[in-house]
Amino acid sequence: MKENAVAQSPFPLSEGEYTTVVLKAIENRVAESRASLARHLGLSRTTASTIVSRLIRLNLLKEKNLLREGRGRPGILLDLDESVWRAVGAEYHSGSWSFVETDLKGSIVRTMSVKVADRAPDSFLNSLVQGLSIFKKEVSGELLPAFGIGVPGLVDCDRGLIIRADDLGWQNILVSEYVEKRLKSKALLINRNRGAGLAEARFGGGRAAHQLVYIGIGTGISAAFIIDGALIHGSSFGTGEIGHITINKTGPLCACGKRGCLHVYSSGTAIARMVTAALNEGRESLLRFTMEEQQSISGEDVCMAANEGDSLALDSLREASRQLGLAIANIITISNPDKVIIGGPIGSIDSPLIGYLREEAERWAMPHAFSAVKIERSTLGESVGALGGACLVLDHKLSLAAKVRKK
Amino acid sequence: MKENAVAQSPFPLSEGEYTTVVLKAIENRVAESRASLARHLGLSRTTASTIVSRLIRLNLLKEKNLLREGRGRPGILLDLDESVWRAVGAEYHSGSWSFVETDLKGSIVRTMSVKVADRAPDSFLNSLVQGLSIFKKEVSGELLPAFGIGVPGLVDCDRGLIIRADDLGWQNILVSEYVEKRLKSKALLINRNRGAGLAEARFGGGRAAHQLVYIGIGTGISAAFIIDGALIHGSSFGTGEIGHITINKTGPLCACGKRGCLHVYSSGTAIARMVTAALNEGRESLLRFTMEEQQSISGEDVCMAANEGDSLALDSLREASRQLGLAIANIITISNPDKVIIGGPIGSIDSPLIGYLREEAERWAMPHAFSAVKIERSTLGESVGALGGACLVLDHKLSLAAKVRKK
DNA sequence: GTATTTTGTCAAGTTTCTTTACAAATATCT
DNA sequence: AGATATTTGTAAAGAAACTTGACAAAATAC
Numbered sequence: 001m002k003e004n005a006v007a008q009s010p011f012p013l014s015e016g017e018y019t020t021v022v023l024k025a026i027e028n029r030v031a032e033s034r035a036s037l038a039r040h041l042g043l044s045r046t047t048a049s050t051i052v053s054r055l056i057r058l059n060l061l062k063e064k065n066l067l068r069e070g071r072g073r074p075g076i077l078l079d080l081d082e083s084v085w086r087a088v089g090a091e092y093h094s095g096s097w098s099f100v101e102t103d104l105k106g107s108i109v110r111t112m113s114v115k116v117a118d119r120a121p122d123s124f125l126n127s128l129v130q131g132l133s134i135f136k137k138e139v140s141g142e143l144l145p146a147f148g149i150g151v152p153g154l155v156d157c158d159r160g161l162i163i164r165a166d167d168l169g170w171q172n173i174l175v176s177e178y179v180e181k182r183l184k185s186k187a188l189l190i191n192r193n194r195g196a197g198l199a200e201a202r203f204g205g206g207r208a209a210h211q212l213v214y215i216g217i218g219t220g221i222s223a224a225f226i227i228d229g230a231l232i233h234g235s236s237f238g239t240g241e242i243g244h245i246t247i248n249k250t251g252p253l254c255a256c257g258k259r260g261c262l263h264v265y266s267s268g269t270a271i272a273r274m275v276t277a278a279l280n281e282g283r284e285s286l287l288r289f290t291m292e293e294q295q296s297i298s299g300e301d302v303c304m305a306a307n308e309g310d311s312l313a314l315d316s317l318r319e320a321s322r323q324l325g326l327a328i329a330n331i332i333t334i335s336n337p338d339k340v341i342i343g344g345p346i347g348s349i350d351s352p353l354i355g356y357l358r359e360e361a362e363r364w365a366m367p368h369a370f371s372a373v374k375i376e377r378s379t380l381g382e383s384v385g386a387l388g389g390a391c392l393v394l395d396h397k398l399s400l401a402a403k404v405r406k407k
Numbered sequence: 408m409k410e411n412a413v414a415q416s417p418f419p420l421s422e423g424e425y426t427t428v429v430l431k432a433i434e435n436r437v438a439e440s441r442a443s444l445a446r447h448l449g450l451s452r453t454t455a456s457t458i459v460s461r462l463i464r465l466n467l468l469k470e471k472n473l474l475r476e477g478r479g480r481p482g483i484l485l486d487l488d489e490s491v492w493r494a495v496g497a498e499y500h501s502g503s504w505s506f507v508e509t510d511l512k513g514s515i516v517r518t519m520s521v522k523v524a525d526r527a528p529d530s531f532l533n534s535l536v537q538g539l540s541i542f543k544k545e546v547s548g549e550l551l552p553a554f555g556i557g558v559p560g561l562v563d564c565d566r567g568l569i570i571r572a573d574d575l576g577w578q579n580i581l582v583s584e585y586v587e588k589r590l591k592s593k594a595l596l597i598n599r600n601r602g603a604g605l606a607e608a609r610f611g612g613g614r615a616a617h618q619l620v621y622i623g624i625g626t627g628i629s630a631a632f633i634i635d636g637a638l639i640h641g642s643s644f645g646t647g648e649i650g651h652i653t654i655n656k657t658g659p660l661c662a663c664g665k666r667g668c669l670h671v672y673s674s675g676t677a678i679a680r681m682v683t684a685a686l687n688e689g690r691e692s693l694l695r696f697t698m699e700e701q702q703s704i705s706g707e708d709v710c711m712a713a714n715e716g717d718s719l720a721l722d723s724l725r726e727a728s729r730q731l732g733l734a735i736a737n738i739i740t741i742s743n744p745d746k747v748i749i750g751g752p753i754g755s756i757d758s759p760l761i762g763y764l765r766e767e768a769e770r771w772a773m774p775h776a777f778s779a780v781k782i783e784r785s786t787l788g789e790s791v792g793a794l795g796g797a798c799l800v801l802d803h804k805l806s807l808a809a810k811v812r813k814k
Numbered sequence: 815g816t817a818t819t820t821t822g823t824c825a826a827g828t829t830t831c832t833t834t835a836c837a838a839a840t841a842t843c844t
Numbered sequence: 845a846g847a848t849a850t851t852t853g854t855a856a857a858g859a860a861a862c863t864t865g866a867c868a869a870a871a872t873a874c
Contacts, residue, residue, distance in 0.1 A: 425830085450831075450832090451831065451832050451833075453831080454830080454831050454832075457830090457831090473839090473840095477841080478840070478842075479839075479841075480838060480839035480840055481839070481840060
């Protein structure tokens, strides 16, 4: 019955520009009381006050303890109210859908995972809708009336369309339309790596960053550029496809048809291939056992082995880091970010890779740019992609997709 | 006396958010009459009307002919009023200051050039202030009370500071403070290539682009990234330093201290060095005469010779284009722009270079990204840099630094 | 204990934008 | 040609959003 109530009355926030600006300012911790909001946003205390009471009435903000600092009457600390509103995000990853339910602060309230029968687009869409319709029934608060969905491949966010997903051989899948028709609720589509980048920008290590680069390393490599909280899409949603920059004009053939892409040197696929080749040549390694057990090796396996000191694994990561580290260095030189977050299935494992990448980046990046940047590992865990979907919902429903600068 | 009047009353535009949005919409040709403004901006016709009449009163807009299209009463075409307000920009380039006076539409009303005695920072600052104070006296309308100044090197735009200009051996020059103290008028500082990019985005080939990359090729190489009319600065004003991406880890030493930067392969300096070396080895070329006449050769000379079919010149441009073209390809793959404009002293000459760069970019860029982009030569002429300064003034005084999307 | 400072809110006032209404100027239909 | 429909621009009245000025409340400083 809660669902019905929400479905009938979509989220009621559209009154005046300043309402969302105030919400942003609280989320970005630019201000913490009604009076400091007024100062930082150039509003009168009265207006800040009325907007805040409206936001409290909508269960978006709440009052916390008093702020005893300075001379006069203490202000009342304001914070996002995490008790009522819920965002639902989904991510497709290696044959499964992951779902998360989050509160306004990005804390994960509940998760669910669903295996997809096969790799056909039909099963993919079907499982998504089934999963969502089961998942949303158990939402523990008021559901923001939209679903954010992270998928692999090139995504047209406006039309909710997967333009192309080379790994899976998919083309032109109208995901949002499919979901919206069946669930009667807005569906917001995004590339899963870009989604993960958004999640890092809002809830992870990129909170304080104004110029964030997120680099996702899994079977492929791609990046998200997030400036002041807003994801850069590019003219045809291709911004961030760093896996297919050309490293070596005469290098090995890539799945994309070109030669010597970064993808063939540094992706999880590339790392696994390197190790497999070395094992076939008879090199000794812990990974030989893994190979015998699983018949195949993944980039993740190599990272684990590297953590146990396996020399083949360490060499392979070092090798992969040479090209990727140089690419990151050049990205730093070009875009001058204040933070680079290394994530994705491979990038988020605590392994020597991050150290190697830092070394290479420092060696090759322009010093002025390098000295402004921190390179860190993602810390949001497995559900980043789905959390990214939830971010989209928060942005869309609360217009939160920007960072407020102090003063 | 006009100057005095303006100096006493700074530009009077700060009333309400929508005022500047309306101005932007007219400039971007998103709407052309009061009624279509209202539709596109989600305003009532009445509000659009009152804002327009305020803007007409301020001599920012004017009415032109009637719009006879469709059924009802024709609307009145609105356009920027180029007859009253003037912006002044300056650029330092190869030992001279160039000044321009423009109207609101970026048409150049008047120019002036001043040679600087030597390369010392003092002479540089002195000539700037002297030039500006002479130039502003003859302004043919109302002067927007700020100067936009394009300079080489790494620039802190907030503090109006040249952080570093390696070519000239300069460090920490507080340009804006110097100008403001002497001329009692706001000074806005920017890197000259980024300024040129802004000018292209507003008045040149980038008018329609939402994701513009401007690449300036002169003695050095650098880029400007302009998204929806706003220049991306990065976390420490370093965005766009593509001259110092590493192309070859074991390449020749660059002035920046690293090895194998793009700068040493494709800049004007690099092209000139290539040609000089070939001449010294005895290769035949038209450029031998130039060399004998001037004692030295510039990148510009090489472009001219290439236009006359000189084979050494053609070979050198081709060689330079291999690295730069690959870099542009990778930039296109990463950032997915809708336009790349090649400019700067070398890039803006009509020569075979642009064709070579297009070829290389097409060969190495990701097809999805390449098919979305047009690569064009700059067409704004010599004064682009100073025009960029004028853009800064327009942006600062009229808050025009953004593009309005239709609907 | 008194003075000072700062916060949050109330009531009244201002500014900005909208709604409603209407005259003006065009195209289309008969 | 004349009536009808459509669209534009503006005026007057009203609604919404923000500000100003005043004041009680709650802390620190003297």
